[in-house]
Each structure stands twice: as C-alpha cells, then as structure tokens.
Amino acid sequence: MNQLLASIAAYAPGLREWLLLTSVIFSIGLYGLLTRRNAVGILLAVELMLNSAALNFVIFNRFCMPARIDGSVMAIFVIAVAAAEVVVGMAIFVALYRYRGTVDVNRMDTMKDPVTSFEGPVAFNKEVLDNINKQYKSHHDH
Amino acid sequence: MIGPAIYTVMFWVVAASTVLFALAVVNTRKLLRAAIALMAALSTTAGFYVMLDAQFLAGVQVLVYVGGIVVLIVFAIMLTRSGELLEDHPTPERRVVGAAISIMFLILSAAAVWVSPFAEYSTGKTPPNDALSIGKALLDPGPGGYVAPFEVISLLLLAAMIGGIVIARKTPPPNQPFTSGGDLPGETDVYTPLSQRDPKRGGPVS
Structure with missing residues (x-):
C-alpha cells in the first residue's frame, strides 16, 4: 500500500507540469479566439486566456518566490482588469447589436x-x- | 505519504477536467453552454489556487470571476440574443488555421518551459497568503508595495463603469450627454435637429 502511494506521489506536479497546464489552457483560448465568429464567443476565449495568465503568476510565486506574495497581488490585478474588460466589452456588444442587429465579427467592416x-x-x-x-x-x- | 498521493491524483483529475471544460468553451455551438463551461473552468481554477496555497485568491476567483464576470457574459449573450442565434460552425480552413496556430504556440511555449532552468525554492516556507498580508502589500507605499497600481486599478474600474454605462445606454441627445433623457424613443434619432424634435418624445429639455 505504501509502495502504491509512493508510486502515485512520484507523479506529483512540479513547476513544469503546472506551466504546461496553463500553456494548454492558453492555447485552447487562442484557438477559440481565432475560430469564433460571435463577438461574445471571442470574449469567452479571451477570459480563458486571461485566467491562465493569472494562474501563471501564482504558480511562479509558489515555486520560485515562496516567501513573498507578489504573484497573488498581480493575479488580483489581472482579475480586476478582466472585470473591467468584460464590462466595456459587454457595453460595446450591446450598443453594436442595437445598431447593426448582429455581433458577427465578420460583418463588422464599416471602417x-x-x-x-x-x-x-x-x-x-x-x-x-x-x-x-x-x-x-x-x-x-x- | 497519503497526502502527496491525494494531492497528485487531485491535480491530474482537476487538470484534465479543466482542459475538457476549456475545450467545451471554444467548441460548443450554443454560446450559453459555452458560458456555463467557462464557469466550470473558472471554478476548477479556483481549485488550482487552493492547491497552490492561495486560499484568498480562490475566494476572489469565485466571487469576481464565477459570480460576476460569468453573469455579465450571460447578460451579454441574452442582450445580443446570441443564445438563440446558433454560432455558425467555423469553416474547415478556419478551423485548421486556428488549430495550427494554437498548436504551434503550444509547442513553442512548452519547449520554452521545458528547457528553461527555473530557480525553484520549493523547500522554503510557504507564502503568507492570508488576506492580511495581501492587503498590507496592496496599501504599502514603500519599496515593494503596490499602492500606486492599486490606485490606478481603482481609477480603471471607475472608468470602465462609467464607460460601460455611457456606451450601452441609448444615444443621448446632442449636447446633453449626461441628462436622464436617453431612454425616450425619439432620442435614438441623432439626425433630427434639436429644434424640430417633439419635446415629449425626447426632444430638447426646456
């Protein structure tokens, strides 16, 4: 039993595994950013990317600078910026929908x-x- | 011995579910389901924060992201009726190009992570991640303090709030950007001169 637990614990995540995980999430967000046509869908993908970036700050804080909390503070800033971004994005989409009747980014070619x-x-x-x-x-x- | 084993199993299970939820966010055809999948992905990220000894951040994540941002996104979906309009399936070439670019980015960043020598200090003491020390760091004007970014971010939030209200309201009459009249139906017409408008339908306030 102890041997089984030890063999499981041998796969404990280190810094590289955590960073790989956030890279995967960021890449998935990038894929959504490139393939979605609805502006709100693009906003969802951007949220995913911001979230993985904030997670990266905390990971580096935990593994490279464990006695300080700067990573957590930066993650709080990222969350605040994400909130501001969503508020402005939602306002723009609502105004855009009112004028154009659609939020399809392929049809936003007025300029x-x-x-x-x-x-x-x-x-x-x-x-x-x-x-x-x-x-x-x-x-x-x- | 049982602690690290449980930690390891939890990490891989939560990581796999996060990746699945993230894939659902970018691949679901109905945007409302994508928003729910995003909520799930953000909740599992809160679990990651707990596993990284950042309990306060986990609370912030649930409060702000899951409780606030996702609700705003659901509002955006409902107000633009994106929930009813099905998101078109992306064309195959769009899909292929998007997948190629994101996979190339993933390979690049994974390679960079794998070859970089990080200075790890995992044996040090755990970070003092309670709300008290974070609050002290946020309001510390000395070196290493964050009081200036804190003020800037509060200004940013205020600007975003005002900007959101101004952008999303109906078009105000010219020369009166902040009067309360913006919701009357006549005021959406910005091309009619003020002198020709019917005051009852949103003309110039006398």
Missing part, C-alpha cells in the same frame, strides 16, 4: 474603405468619390 472594398481599387475615379462625398454630406448636414 473598410467603401471605395476599395466593393469594386476593387477605384479610389481615383472622381465621379465615385464625389458621389460618396455627397451621400456623406446629405447624411450628416442637418
């Missing part, structure tokens, strides 16, 4: 140049530019 995004590079076509300027003016000149 793309309308001259070049539809028909290729026609930016030097004077007629097209004048037309766009006219539309812009009639939209904003009240």
Whole structure:
C-alpha cells in the first residue's frame, strides 16, 4: 500500500507540469479566439486566456518566490482588469447589436474603405468619390 | 505519504477536467453552454489556487470571476440574443488555421518551459497568503508595495463603469450627454435637429 502511494506521489506536479497546464489552457483560448465568429464567443476565449495568465503568476510565486506574495497581488490585478474588460466589452456588444442587429465579427467592416472594398481599387475615379462625398454630406448636414 | 498521493491524483483529475471544460468553451455551438463551461473552468481554477496555497485568491476567483464576470457574459449573450442565434460552425480552413496556430504556440511555449532552468525554492516556507498580508502589500507605499497600481486599478474600474454605462445606454441627445433623457424613443434619432424634435418624445429639455 505504501509502495502504491509512493508510486502515485512520484507523479506529483512540479513547476513544469503546472506551466504546461496553463500553456494548454492558453492555447485552447487562442484557438477559440481565432475560430469564433460571435463577438461574445471571442470574449469567452479571451477570459480563458486571461485566467491562465493569472494562474501563471501564482504558480511562479509558489515555486520560485515562496516567501513573498507578489504573484497573488498581480493575479488580483489581472482579475480586476478582466472585470473591467468584460464590462466595456459587454457595453460595446450591446450598443453594436442595437445598431447593426448582429455581433458577427465578420460583418463588422464599416471602417473598410467603401471605395476599395466593393469594386476593387477605384479610389481615383472622381465621379465615385464625389458621389460618396455627397451621400456623406446629405447624411450628416442637418 | 497519503497526502502527496491525494494531492497528485487531485491535480491530474482537476487538470484534465479543466482542459475538457476549456475545450467545451471554444467548441460548443450554443454560446450559453459555452458560458456555463467557462464557469466550470473558472471554478476548477479556483481549485488550482487552493492547491497552490492561495486560499484568498480562490475566494476572489469565485466571487469576481464565477459570480460576476460569468453573469455579465450571460447578460451579454441574452442582450445580443446570441443564445438563440446558433454560432455558425467555423469553416474547415478556419478551423485548421486556428488549430495550427494554437498548436504551434503550444509547442513553442512548452519547449520554452521545458528547457528553461527555473530557480525553484520549493523547500522554503510557504507564502503568507492570508488576506492580511495581501492587503498590507496592496496599501504599502514603500519599496515593494503596490499602492500606486492599486490606485490606478481603482481609477480603471471607475472608468470602465462609467464607460460601460455611457456606451450601452441609448444615444443621448446632442449636447446633453449626461441628462436622464436617453431612454425616450425619439432620442435614438441623432439626425433630427434639436429644434424640430417633439419635446415629449425626447426632444430638447426646456
């Protein structure tokens, strides 16, 4: 029995195992960040990454500097920043949904140049530019 | 002898479940389920904090992350109706590129972790991780203290709170960004001049 327990305890996690675990969680978050199309899904993935980063601070504190608590303080800061980020992110998504009716990041292309995004590079076509300027003016000149 | 064995078994079980929950967060099609999986992953992270002798942080994790942030995310899902709209399955090339990039990152960071000589002091005394010493460190103005970052983070939280309110409310009438009138239906129309608006429907406050 004692031998069994000793053989189990031989697999006790060291610093490298802990860091590997947080790397795996961070990579999963990165995958979600790259594949999700819904903005809220991207926010979820970012939360996962922030969480693994905060865990890293505590791991280094525990293994490399066990007499101090700086890692814990940094983790608290990371948690506070994550809270602020979620508040602003949620506000932006709600405002975005109200105006656009969607939070699909593939359709958030308003800042793309309308001259070049539809028909290729026609930016030097004077007629097209004048037309766009006219539309812009009639939209904003009240 | 039984203590380290239990610790080891707990670590690997909780680590495996955390990885599974994290995979669920990025792969579930319904975002509400992804949020619940995120809640589970954050709770198991609180378990990790306990295993790393950071009990106060575990409490903070449960209070702020599980109790606050996940609830906010659920609000965001409901308010943008992302729960009803099914997240499209990512296209295969998107999936392949995402997996390739994240696996490359994982290999890189794992290799960096494996070859780096860390200065471990696992035989030292355990960190004084109670709320008292953390609070003292947060409010210590001397060297090694964190009073300046503490003030900065409180400013950041205040700015985030005000910013969240200002961004998420309906569009206020021009020149009156902080009046209480932003919720009237006429005020969402920013293009009608103030002089032509109906005061009862959110025109200029006389």
